[in-house]
Amino acid sequence: MKRRDYLKNIGLSSLGLAVLNPDARAMEQLENTNGVPKAAALKIPGGRTKDEAERDAKLMAEVFLNKHELDTITILSDIIIPADKKSGSASQSGVTGFIEFIVKDKPELKTPVRGGLRWLDSESNRRFSKLFTQITPAQRINIVDDIAYPEKAKKQFSQGVNFFTLMRNLTATGFYTSRIGIDDLGYKGNTPNEWKGVPADVLKQYGLSYDD
Amino acid sequence: MINNSIYIQSQQEVFDVVIVGSGAGGGMAAHTLTKAGAKVCLLEAGQPFDPADPKYITQLKWPYESPRRGTGTTRAFGDFDAAYGGWEIDGEPYTRKNGTKFDWFRARMVGGRTNHWGRISLRFGPDDFKRKSIDGLGDDWPIGYDDMKPFYDKIDKMLGVFGTNEGLRNDPDGFFLPPPKPRLHELMIKKANKALGIPTYPSRLSILTKSINNERGACFYCAQCSRGCSAYADFSSSSVLVKPAMATGNLTLLPFAMAREVMTDAATGLATGVSYVHTGTLQEYSVRGKIVMLAASAGETARLLLNSKSSRFPDGIANSSGVVGKYINDSTGASRSAIIPKLFDRKVYNEDGVGGLHVYTPWWGDNKKLDFPRGYHIEYGGGMGMPSYGFGWGIEGLNGKENYTRDGLRKAAGGYGATLKEDYRRYYGSYVGFSGRGEPVPREDNYCEIDPNVVDKYGIPVVRFNYKWSDYEIKQAKHMQDTFEQIIQEMGGDALGKKPGADTNYGLADPGRIIHEVGTARMGNNSSTSVVNSNCQAHDVKNLFLADSSPFVSQGDKNATWTILALSLRTSEYIIDQRKKANL
Missing domain, CATH: 1.20.5 (Single alpha-helices involved in coiled-coils or other helix-helix interfaces)
Incomplete structure (x- = not known):
C-alpha cells in the first residue's frame, strides 16, 4: 500500500x-559545554519537543506544596465537587495532583494558593482552635458557607472568597478534564467517526431543520 | 531524505533555486519547482515535523495526558497544538517603537504555521485587489482576480477545500468538496442571522471531507486540525507540499537553518545564495543558488532583505525604493461570547465535526453607507467540545442568574457541592463564540525595520515594529461588537462580560494577534513605490523572488493563506517559464 x-x-x-x-x-x-554534565538521557514523550520535555521534567521534580497543604486541597476540592450518583469526587479524579502541578507550571498561582490555604487555617483556628484538616465536616461547612457565595459574602471574608473562587475554578477544570469528569459530562468525541449532522430528534426538539 | 552532508561550510553545489521558509509559500514553491525537475534547497529555521510521525502526534490525546491539561504555558496555543514557537521565542527577541504594539507569532518547524492554522481557505474576490479604485485608500494590486483565478482553481483541486458555490461576487465560487452539515448552535445562528438579514453560508476549509488521492486520507471528524492530522486529511505545507517534494528526489531540506543574509555578486548585483546559522551548533554555512526565493513570513522576509546589506545595496537588498518593511498589516479581530439558555441540559452526542466552523458569514455590508471603509467576515464557535484547561472557569458569573437553574429558582452565585456539579453539567455545550476578522487599511507609517541595537542569539539584527490602528479599524471593531450583540439577542442568548467599548477600542485585538501579517515588500508596477513586480520578482534583483505574504498590497476581508498559496504557485510557474525561455 x-x-x-x-x-x-x-x-x-x-x-x-x-x-x-x-x-x-x-x-x-x-x-x-554548559559545564553541567548531562544527566541520564531524558525520554521525550510523543508530541513534546525536547525543550518542553526538559521543562516538564524539571517541574515534576520540583516540590512546592507540602503534605498538609495537599491534604487541605483534597478536602476542599471534595467539598466543591463531591461524589454523587453519577460520578466520583474531585480527589478521586486526581484534582489534588493536578493542582500540585499547575501551581508550579503557573508560578503566579503559588502565592494565591499557599496564602489562601494559610487564610483558611487561620480562620479555622480562630473559630475552632484547630487546623482546617482537623475540624469536623460540619465545622468546615461553617467556614465554607461564608466564602462560597461571592455576591452575598460579608466584606470581612473577601480574601477568603477570592481564594475559594480560585479553588472552585481549579477544581472544576481539574475534574472535568479528567477521565471521570469527561465521562460525567458524557462527552462522546475524540474518536474517529462520521459527522452526519444533528440527530433528527434534537432538530425536532429545537424546531430546526436542514431544509431551511 | 534529509541530506545531512549538506551542512558543510562551503557548499560546492549550485542549486537551481534556494528557498527560505517551508510554510505555505515556501512549500508551494518547493513542490512546484521540484515537480518541474528543478534542484531545490529548502531552508527551515525550525525542526523537522510530520503529523503522522508518532514523535510529533498529539491528535486524539485526552486532556489528562497533559499534566497542565493542555493549557498554553509552554506552547502558545496549548500542549496539543501543532505550532512549535509562539509569540515569544527564547533567544529570538523582537522590539517595538514609540509605545506601539505588535505581537509576532513564529512557528519553528517544517511547514511553519500551516501545521496549526484554522484551515479557513477564502480566495480573494475582484474587489480585494482593487480597493483604492473603490474607496481611494491604500493602493490597488498590479494584478486582478482574473490573473489569480486559474491558480486558485488549481490549488482548490490540488489541496482540497470544502464549501459551496453561492455565486457571490466578491467571494467567488471555486472547486469545493462537500461541506459538513451545520452543528446545532450553527443552525441557531443561521436562523437568527436570517431574521437580521445577515448571510450565513457553509464555511470553506481545506479539510478533505472526501479523499482526493491515495497519499491523503479523508477527515474522520475529530475537530483537531490545529494538532496536525495523522491522516493528512487537512492542508499543511509539511504533509501536503514538502513531503511530495521530497519524494521527487529533487529537494534538499535543511531544518535548523536560520537564514542570515541573501548573498550577492558584487559585479552583477544578482543573488548568489543564502548564508545561514545552524541553530543547534551555531556554525555558519552558506548555500548557493541560481535563483533565491524568500518565503520566511512577512516579518522574517523583510528582516532578511533589510539585513542583506552590501555596498551595492546599502539599505538592504531589493530596497532601492525604501519600501521594505512598510505597510505591514494584520487582520483586525474582535470577539464576544454568549450563553444560550435554550441549550441548557441538551442531549449529548458526538458533535466534534471538522476542526473548525461549519458555517461562516462573509462580509455583507455596504461600506459606502458605513463609517468605516473595509469589511470583515464572522467566524463562529461553540458546541459540545472536548473539555480542556479553563473548563468551568467563572461559573460564579453564571449560576446566580435568573432562570439558570433547572427548577427556575434563583440561587446564590458560586457555591459548591452536588448542586454546583449539576450546574456544570447543565451548562455544558451552551456557549457560542463570535469572532470578526477584517481588513485594515495598509499605512506607510505602520512598518517594521531593523532595530539598530539588538541582535538575536545568532547575532542577527532583530526586527522592530511600529504599528498603530487607525479610526478605520476601530470603527470596524465597533460594528463587529454591535453585530455580535444583535445576533446574540436574536438567538435569545446572554452575552458574556461587559460589551467592549471605546476604552478598549471595542475589543480590537492588538496588531499581530490575529497572525495574518502581510505586505512588508509589496508588489507594484512602479519600482519607486514597490519592492517586487507583479510576478513577485524584485525590481532591483531579477533572480530574487518573494513567495509569502510580503508582496500583498492589501489583505481583503479574507484570511491570507489561500492567496499566499495561489500567488506562490503563480510565481513558481513564472520562474519555470522564464527558465525555459532562458531569461533567468
Whole structure:
C-alpha cells in the first residue's frame, strides 16, 4: 500500500536525522559545554519537543506544596465537587495532583494558593482552635458557607472568597478534564467517526431543520 | 531524505533555486519547482515535523495526558497544538517603537504555521485587489482576480477545500468538496442571522471531507486540525507540499537553518545564495543558488532583505525604493461570547465535526453607507467540545442568574457541592463564540525595520515594529461588537462580560494577534513605490523572488493563506517559464 510506504519513509527520514547526522553530535557537544554534565538521557514523550520535555521534567521534580497543604486541597476540592450518583469526587479524579502541578507550571498561582490555604487555617483556628484538616465536616461547612457565595459574602471574608473562587475554578477544570469528569459530562468525541449532522430528534426538539 | 552532508561550510553545489521558509509559500514553491525537475534547497529555521510521525502526534490525546491539561504555558496555543514557537521565542527577541504594539507569532518547524492554522481557505474576490479604485485608500494590486483565478482553481483541486458555490461576487465560487452539515448552535445562528438579514453560508476549509488521492486520507471528524492530522486529511505545507517534494528526489531540506543574509555578486548585483546559522551548533554555512526565493513570513522576509546589506545595496537588498518593511498589516479581530439558555441540559452526542466552523458569514455590508471603509467576515464557535484547561472557569458569573437553574429558582452565585456539579453539567455545550476578522487599511507609517541595537542569539539584527490602528479599524471593531450583540439577542442568548467599548477600542485585538501579517515588500508596477513586480520578482534583483505574504498590497476581508498559496504557485510557474525561455 502506498500509504504504508509513505509512513515507512517518514520513519527513515526522522531516524536518519538522529543517527546519521554529524551535526546532531555537534549539537550535543554544544549543549555539553554548559559545564553541567548531562544527566541520564531524558525520554521525550510523543508530541513534546525536547525543550518542553526538559521543562516538564524539571517541574515534576520540583516540590512546592507540602503534605498538609495537599491534604487541605483534597478536602476542599471534595467539598466543591463531591461524589454523587453519577460520578466520583474531585480527589478521586486526581484534582489534588493536578493542582500540585499547575501551581508550579503557573508560578503566579503559588502565592494565591499557599496564602489562601494559610487564610483558611487561620480562620479555622480562630473559630475552632484547630487546623482546617482537623475540624469536623460540619465545622468546615461553617467556614465554607461564608466564602462560597461571592455576591452575598460579608466584606470581612473577601480574601477568603477570592481564594475559594480560585479553588472552585481549579477544581472544576481539574475534574472535568479528567477521565471521570469527561465521562460525567458524557462527552462522546475524540474518536474517529462520521459527522452526519444533528440527530433528527434534537432538530425536532429545537424546531430546526436542514431544509431551511 | 534529509541530506545531512549538506551542512558543510562551503557548499560546492549550485542549486537551481534556494528557498527560505517551508510554510505555505515556501512549500508551494518547493513542490512546484521540484515537480518541474528543478534542484531545490529548502531552508527551515525550525525542526523537522510530520503529523503522522508518532514523535510529533498529539491528535486524539485526552486532556489528562497533559499534566497542565493542555493549557498554553509552554506552547502558545496549548500542549496539543501543532505550532512549535509562539509569540515569544527564547533567544529570538523582537522590539517595538514609540509605545506601539505588535505581537509576532513564529512557528519553528517544517511547514511553519500551516501545521496549526484554522484551515479557513477564502480566495480573494475582484474587489480585494482593487480597493483604492473603490474607496481611494491604500493602493490597488498590479494584478486582478482574473490573473489569480486559474491558480486558485488549481490549488482548490490540488489541496482540497470544502464549501459551496453561492455565486457571490466578491467571494467567488471555486472547486469545493462537500461541506459538513451545520452543528446545532450553527443552525441557531443561521436562523437568527436570517431574521437580521445577515448571510450565513457553509464555511470553506481545506479539510478533505472526501479523499482526493491515495497519499491523503479523508477527515474522520475529530475537530483537531490545529494538532496536525495523522491522516493528512487537512492542508499543511509539511504533509501536503514538502513531503511530495521530497519524494521527487529533487529537494534538499535543511531544518535548523536560520537564514542570515541573501548573498550577492558584487559585479552583477544578482543573488548568489543564502548564508545561514545552524541553530543547534551555531556554525555558519552558506548555500548557493541560481535563483533565491524568500518565503520566511512577512516579518522574517523583510528582516532578511533589510539585513542583506552590501555596498551595492546599502539599505538592504531589493530596497532601492525604501519600501521594505512598510505597510505591514494584520487582520483586525474582535470577539464576544454568549450563553444560550435554550441549550441548557441538551442531549449529548458526538458533535466534534471538522476542526473548525461549519458555517461562516462573509462580509455583507455596504461600506459606502458605513463609517468605516473595509469589511470583515464572522467566524463562529461553540458546541459540545472536548473539555480542556479553563473548563468551568467563572461559573460564579453564571449560576446566580435568573432562570439558570433547572427548577427556575434563583440561587446564590458560586457555591459548591452536588448542586454546583449539576450546574456544570447543565451548562455544558451552551456557549457560542463570535469572532470578526477584517481588513485594515495598509499605512506607510505602520512598518517594521531593523532595530539598530539588538541582535538575536545568532547575532542577527532583530526586527522592530511600529504599528498603530487607525479610526478605520476601530470603527470596524465597533460594528463587529454591535453585530455580535444583535445576533446574540436574536438567538435569545446572554452575552458574556461587559460589551467592549471605546476604552478598549471595542475589543480590537492588538496588531499581530490575529497572525495574518502581510505586505512588508509589496508588489507594484512602479519600482519607486514597490519592492517586487507583479510576478513577485524584485525590481532591483531579477533572480530574487518573494513567495509569502510580503508582496500583498492589501489583505481583503479574507484570511491570507489561500492567496499566499495561489500567488506562490503563480510565481513558481513564472520562474519555470522564464527558465525555459532562458531569461533567468
